[in-house]
Amino acid sequence: MITHDRIPHYYDWLSRYVQLSNWLAYRDRFAGFTMHKSLKPPGEPRDDRGGLRAGLEYCNDRMLAVAAEHGLPAAPRVLDAGCGFGGTMFHWQQRVGGRYDGLTLSKVQVDVGERHAHAQGIADACRFHRRSYDVALDPDYDAIVAIESLIHAPDLGWTIANLAGALRPGGVLLVLDDMATGDLDAARPADAALVRANWGCPGGLPSDADFRAAIEGAGLRVVAEEDFSPLLRVRGERLLARQERVLARLKRAVPLAPVRTIASAFLGGVVLERLRGSGDVGYRLIVARRPGEVA
Ligand SMILES: C[S@@+](CC[C@H](N)C(=O)[O-])C[C@H]1O[C@@H](n2cnc3c(N)ncnc32)[C@H](O)[C@@H]1O
Structure with missing residues (x-):
């Protein structure tokens, strides 16, 4: 089980692995500095390398466009809550x-x-903190982005x-994540248990309704939503079942922490892919605004 206290370790190992897999896929260890899913941008072929790379950047571009539509000021102050290697910050x-x-x-x-950031001369503009998004934060931000990070809360x-x-x-909050479309424990109990155990969300995968309720409960107003699920690959049931067996x-069989961690992440990913195929999980963007005027 990937419990909350294991998340730092989980992401340290995944980050090392991602650098290797980026090298194999793109001949670039850091390929966009992202750790989120690669999307097929509308109108792009998935099967060429240019299309694949564009898929790494699409969601950062799209989220920036949506933030701009909802009042993002020039030269904004932005918090990335779960920033990974900083791909979204560098892009914006x-x-x-x-x-x-x-x-x-x-x-x-x-x-x-x-x-x-140092190599690019932007270390003052893009700062990294090894710190939880649950600690007290200064009320400073025009936008907060959270890509595939809040499911660990x-x-x-x-x-x-x-x-x-x-x-x-x-200010605007932009959350992009896998979100259950209903009560996953009731609809797909076995897969829900696999996601809990392997995806670093031991409390279960929140639904889009859970996100909306939390956002509105915090005094924000949902101003836009998009479903990115159609931009994700979903492979056939049989292939996914075979991968699940191999990963399990x-x-x-291998009692080494790095192997078990990476196998867990892949296993969680395979199960989520199946749940997207069945419509029980969507990959959704929710955008919410704090009432008031931008200064
Ligand atoms: C799947 S990665 C996504 C990284 C990045 N948003 C991207 O799109 O490339 C999830 C990120 O959430 C971060 N994370 C998880 N729980 C966190 C917490 N409580 N506080 C801060 N970051 C957290 C992890 O450290 C990791 O950077």
């Missing part, structure tokens, strides 16, 4: 300038992100209230 900073704080629990991610309502308190009046066997 290059396009609209501004100052960014990235929070992650992984030391490997902080080291990689800081090294790149032990108490989603508490986490979102903390983030909402860090937004300036008129690997976890049992």
Whole structure:
């Protein structure tokens, strides 16, 4: 079981693995500095390398466009709550300038992100902190982004209230994540248990309704939603079942922490892919605004 206290370790190992797999796929260890799913941008072929790389950037571009539609000021102050290697911060900073704080629990991610920021001469603009998004935050931000990070929150309502308190009046929160479309434990109990055990969300995968309730409970107003699920690959049931068996066997057979951690992450990913195929999970963007005028 990937419990909350194991998340830093989980992401340290995954971060090392991602660098290797990026090298194999793109001949670039850091390929966009992202750790989120690769999407098939509308109109792009998936099967060429250019299309694949575009898939790494699409969600950062799309989220920036949506934030701009909802009042993101010039040179914004942005918090990335679960920043990984900092891909979203680097992408936005290059396009609209501004100052960014990235929070992650992984030391490997902080080291990689800081090294790149220094090499690019943007270390003052893009800062990394090895710190939880659940600690007290300054109420400084025009936008907060959270890509595939809030499902790890032990108490989603508490986490979102903390983030909402860090937004300036008129500021926007953008959450992109796998979200159950209903009660996953009731609809798909075996898969729900696999996701709990392997995806670092021992409390269960929150639904889009859970996210909306937490956001509205924190005094924000949902202003936009998008379903990115159609942009994700879903492979056939038989192939996914075969991968699941191999990964489960690997976890049992190899008692080494790095192997078990990476096998867990893949296993969670395979199960989520199946749940997206059946419509029980969606990959959704929810955008919410704090009432008030941008200063
Ligand atoms: C799947 S990665 C996504 C990284 C990044 N958002 C991206 O799109 O490339 C999840 C990130 O959430 C971070 N995370 C998980 N729980 C966290 C917490 N309580 N506080 C801060 N970051 C957290 C992890 O350290 C990791 O950086």
